Amino acid sequence: METNDVQLEEILDGCRQNKRASQQRLYAHFYNYAMTIARRYMGNTEIAEEVVNDSFFKVFTKIHLFLGGQPFKPWLRRVIVNTAIDRLRANMNLAPETELQAWHDSGSLTGIEEELTREQIWAMLDRLPPAYRTVFNLAVVDCFSHEEIAAALQISVGASKSNLSRARQHLRTILKTEFEFFN
Amino acid sequence: MSDLDEFFAKRLDEEASFPNRGKNWKQMSKRLDAFDSGMVQGNPSGLRLWQAAAVIAVATAGFLWWKTLTTQHYNKALRQEVAAFQTDRLILEGQLAAAEKRAAAPTVEKGNNKENQNTESIEIPPSADLKRTETASKAQKLPSEKKSDEPARLADVQAENLPEEASKNFTEKQSSTTVLEEKASLPGATVLPKKEPSSLDTSSAKSSDIVFTTPTLDAVKNAPSKTDSLLVAEEKPRDSIASSPTIAQEIKPVRSAKSRFRIGAQATVGFVQPKQKGVSALRGQGFSVEAKVLRSLWVTASVDWLHHEVSTEEFVPRFHPHHDSLPKPPGGGHGGPQHPAKLVQVESAPREQHYGLGLRYELPIKFWLRPSLRVAHEWVRVSPTLVTYKFEEDNPGGPGGPNWHDHDPEYTAEKFDAQWLTNQWRFGLGLEKDIPNWTFGLWADYSKDFSSATPSFDALYVRAGAQYRF
Numbered sequence: 001m002e003t004n005d006v007q008l009e010e011i012l013d014g015c016r017q018n019k020r021a022s023q024q025r026l027y028a029h030f031y032n033y034a035m036t037i038a039r040r041y042m043g044n045t046e047i048a049e050e051v052v053n054d055s056f057f058k059v060f061t062k063i064h065l066f067l068g069g070q071p072f073k074p075w076l077r078r079v080i081v082n083t084a085i086d087r088l089r090a091n092m093n094l095a096p097e098t099e100l101q102a103w104h105d106s107g108s109l110t111g112i113e114e115e116l117t118r119e120q121i122w123a124m125l126d127r128l129p130p131a132y133r134t135v136f137n138l139a140v141v142d143c144f145s146h147e148e149i150a151a152a153l154q155i156s157v158g159a160s161k162s163n164l165s166r167a168r169q170h171l172r173t174i175l176k177t178e179f180e181f182f183n
Numbered sequence: 184m185s186d187l188d189e190f191f192a193k194r195l196d197e198e199a200s201f202p203n204r205g206k207n208w209k210q211m212s213k214r215l216d217a218f219d220s221g222m223v224q225g226n227p228s229g230l231r232l233w234q235a236a237a238v239i240a241v242a243t244a245g246f247l248w249w250k251t252l253t254t255q256h257y258n259k260a261l262r263q264e265v266a267a268f269q270t271d272r273l274i275l276e277g278q279l280a281a282a283e284k285r286a287a288a289p290t291v292e293k294g295n296n297k298e299n300q301n302t303e304s305i306e307i308p309p310s311a312d313l314k315r316t317e318t319a320s321k322a323q324k325l326p327s328e329k330k331s332d333e334p335a336r337l338a339d340v341q342a343e344n345l346p347e348e349a350s351k352n353f354t355e356k357q358s359s360t361t362v363l364e365e366k367a368s369l370p371g372a373t374v375l376p377k378k379e380p381s382s383l384d385t386s387s388a389k390s391s392d393i394v395f396t397t398p399t400l401d402a403v404k405n406a407p408s409k410t411d412s413l414l415v416a417e418e419k420p421r422d423s424i425a426s427s428p429t430i431a432q433e434i435k436p437v438r439s440a441k442s443r444f445r446i447g448a449q450a451t452v453g454f455v456q457p458k459q460k461g462v463s464a465l466r467g468q469g470f471s472v473e474a475k476v477l478r479s480l481w482v483t484a485s486v487d488w489l490h491h492e493v494s495t496e497e498f499v500p501r502f503h504p505h506h507d508s509l510p511k512p513p514g515g516g517h518g519g520p521q522h523p524a525k526l527v528q529v530e531s532a533p534r535e536q537h538y539g540l541g542l543r544y545e546l547p548i549k550f551w552l553r554p555s556l557r558v559a560h561e562w563v564r565v566s567p568t569l570v571t572y573k574f575e576e577d578n579p580g581g582p583g584g585p586n587w588h589d590h591d592p593e594y595t596a597e598k599f600d601a602q603w604l605t606n607q608w609r610f611g612l613g614l615e616k617d618i619p620n621w622t623f624g625l626w627a628d629y630s631k632d633f634s635s636a637t638p639s640f641d642a643l644y645v646r647a648g649a650q651y652r653f
Contacts, residue, residue, distance in 0.1 A: 018219065020212065027208050035201040049203060053211050060215060121194050140188045141195050168187060175187075 008072060015063045023060050033073070034080050041084035041137050043126040055083040081142055085152050088134055124174050132167035139164050210594075217571055217596035232534070232566065236468075236488055243446065243470060247651050251620075254653070442652035445473040445622060449648025451487055453630070455502075456641040461495040462502060465642060469537070471650065479545040483559060487537040494530045501632075501640045503531065503570060504604060524574035524593055534566040539609060557611040557626065563604040563639070571596045606634035609644070622650045 011029070014022025034055060038048035058079055059066075066075055125133055134153065138144040139160070144152070149160040453465030469487030476482050493502045541559025548554055574593040613626035628644040 020215070023215065024208060024212070027211060028204065031204045031207070032198050032200055036196070036198050039199075039201075040195050045201070049207055053207055053214070056211055057214055057218075061218060116194070118194065118197065118199060121191070125191075125195070136191075137195070141192050168185075171191070172187065 009068070012063070012066070012068070012072065015060060018060075026059075027056055030073075030076055034076065037077060037080045038084055040122065040125055040141065041081070041088065041134060043122075043130070043133060047087070051080065051084050051087055054087075055080045058083065077142070081138070082152070085134070085138075088130060089153065124171060127174065128167055128170050132163050132170060135160055135163035136167035136171075214571075214594045217594040218569075220596055220598070232488070232536075239470065240448070243448070247446070250651075250653055443475045445471075445481075445650040445652050447471050447622070447648050447650025449485075449487075449624075449626075449646045451489060451644055451646045453489065453491075453642040453644040455491075456629075456643055459495065459499060459502070459640075461493065463492040465489045465491040465535075465644070471648070473543065473650070479547065481543040481545070483539070483541050483543050483557065485537070485539040485559070487539070488534070489537060490532065490534040492530075492532045494528065496528055498526060498529050498572075501638050502533075503529070504565060504602060504639050526572055527575045528573035529570065530573075531568050531570040533568045536564045536566070537607075538562045538564070541609070543613075552614045552616055555613050555615060557609070557613060557628070559609045559611075561607040561609055561630070563607055565602045565604065567599060567601050569596055569598050604632075604634060604639050607632055607639065611644075613646075617652075620652055622652060624648060624650070 008029075011022050011025050015026055031052070034052045035045075035048055038051040038055070039045060042048045042051055055076075059076060066072065125136070128136065135149055138149045138152065139146070146157045146160045146164075149155075150157045153160070155163075448468065448470050450468045451466070455462050455465070467487055467489035469485055471483060471485040473481045473483045493499075495502070539559040539561045541557060543555050543557040545553060545555045572595050574595070607630060609628045609630045611626050611628035613624050615622050615624040624647070626644075626646045626648075628646065630642045630644060632639045632641055
């Protein structure tokens with residue numbers, strides 16, 4: 001479904017007036033986008049669906065907090081990420097790792113873009129411990145700083161760096177042992 | 184960013200296509216319907232509450248500002264009044280000194296012949312006499328407006344500062360030379376000039392050398408006289424302004440640490456006891472008023488606006504004092520009698536107003552922080568609240584089980600009217616620090632629910648605030 005900026009503003013106006021049809025259009029338009037974000041955080045499609053619905057519920061009930069004239073997509077992304085973090089924080093231990101291991105970026109990837117499917121990439125990510133996966137998603141995909149990650153997850157900056165380093169190591173190990181992508 | 188990071192960032196951010204959009208939207212729509220059914224009426228009251236709180240806060244700030252200004256004006260007026268009294272006193276003393284000198288000559292011999300053996304003599308050195316003269320000349324250097332109304336002010340001062348009888352006597356004696364005659368007529372009282380004054384001009388008083396002899400204390404006490412009060416007034420220390428009865432009444436310490444009233448604001452954080460998963464901390468703010476009733480005992484009144492969120496996996500009655508029965512799922516559940524719906528989540532965001540009345544006792548401990556104990560009864564008003572219930576089919580087999588049916592969860596919402604909770608008691612310990620006009624404090628309170636009719640939860644509160652003393 002193609003929706004330009006003017007149409008999106010109309011939809012958002014309808015959402016502000018609590019019109020169900022406008023809410024449905026917004027939901028349909030951003031459903032895949034929201035699921036993509038929630039899926040990589042939660043590691044599970046069913047839980048990701050719950051996170052998406054919780055996120056849209058927040059969007060619809062707090063749409064008055066979104067000021068017009070600003071891009072909607074980043075705001076929605078932030079709501080989804082925050083909802084996912086809340087769910088992860090409630091259900092698992094994101095305790096900081098005390099040992100900080102440096103990441104040595106040895107070797108380079110060659111030609112894997114064409115060979116790996118999306119499902120394989122998700123499977124690799126799902127094999128990471130939740131704490132590592134969350135920090136990796138926040139830092140690498142959503143471009144959070146370590147300070148922001150530490151504040152969001154209520155861990156130390158050192159723990160955030162450590163978790164990111166360990167996530168990278170895990171991913172490199174998986175790529176090397178199972179796909180032999182590193183030269 | 185390494186190529187590994189770039190690779191994952193790029194691939195993970197690609198938008199994929201996911202199924203179940205329609206099914207998930209149906210759930211969302213039902214949830215929104217349930218939310219709308221309660222929140223349409225719920226929002227405005229919450230808004231009004233915060234508007235009222237804001238108005239109260241502004242009014243309190245305005246009152247404190249006005250009170251500060253009026254106090255400053257009052258203090259300024261007091262200072263001016265004290266200065267005027269000091270000036271008047273100097274003038275009065277100068278006049279008295281001059282009158283005494285004028286009257287000294289004709290009474291010397293008469294007084295000296297009487298009961299000379301029964302006196303104590305006090306010799307005023309020339310330097311003291313000089314001092315009196317200086318104060319008199321200082322009084323002459325006052326601004327012109329002071330000089331112009333000097334007679335009127337003198338009369339006022341006499342009337343205010345001296346007892347009525349003495350004032351009357353003093354006025355009479357000013358026009359005659361009988362003051363010291365009367366002094367001398369007292370049992371044992373004499374006034375002895377060592378040398379005749381050359382002139383009645385006060386500027387020449389420096390050269391005079393007068394010896395006052397005053398009666399013994401017992402003799403004065405035993406001899407009632409019209410001039411007693413005047414003599415007493417003369418013997419008062421010259422720098423003891425507050426010893427004048429009128430001044431002593433008017434000059435009071437203002438804004439001292441012994442203020443009897445306080446008004447302040449505080450921020451509060453509370454934690455339910457025992458801890459319950461899914462119940463957030465209570466947050467809010469409030470105002471307090473205190474009045475001292477005894478030396479270390481204060482009556483306290485407070486109002487706090489608190490709110491918190493409840494999201495539990497089961498119905499916990501103590502967090503929902505509005506009612507004690509579970510709602511039925513809409514439609515009775517998907518699965519019918521064989522697969523009844525099961526409550527899996529209860530959500531609400533209660534807002535409460537705590538009205539407290541109690542006593543606070545300041546412990547007599549010498550420390551830079553002042554500890555105190557507080558006990559208070561609270562009336563708690565729980566605002567109209569929307570409670571959302573989430574039901575799911577109760578299938579022991581779970582997904583993939585023998586009787587598994589992929590049904591959507593059901594949502595229902597109930598809106599409850601405001602309710603009053605009583606028999607809530609707070610027991611607290613606090614530490615306070617005083618600075619001029621203000622008291623800052625940190626208090627820890629344990630709130631205990633003793634109500635059996637509407638059981639609520641216990642909580643541990645931490646309050647931090649500031650109070651203005653007046």
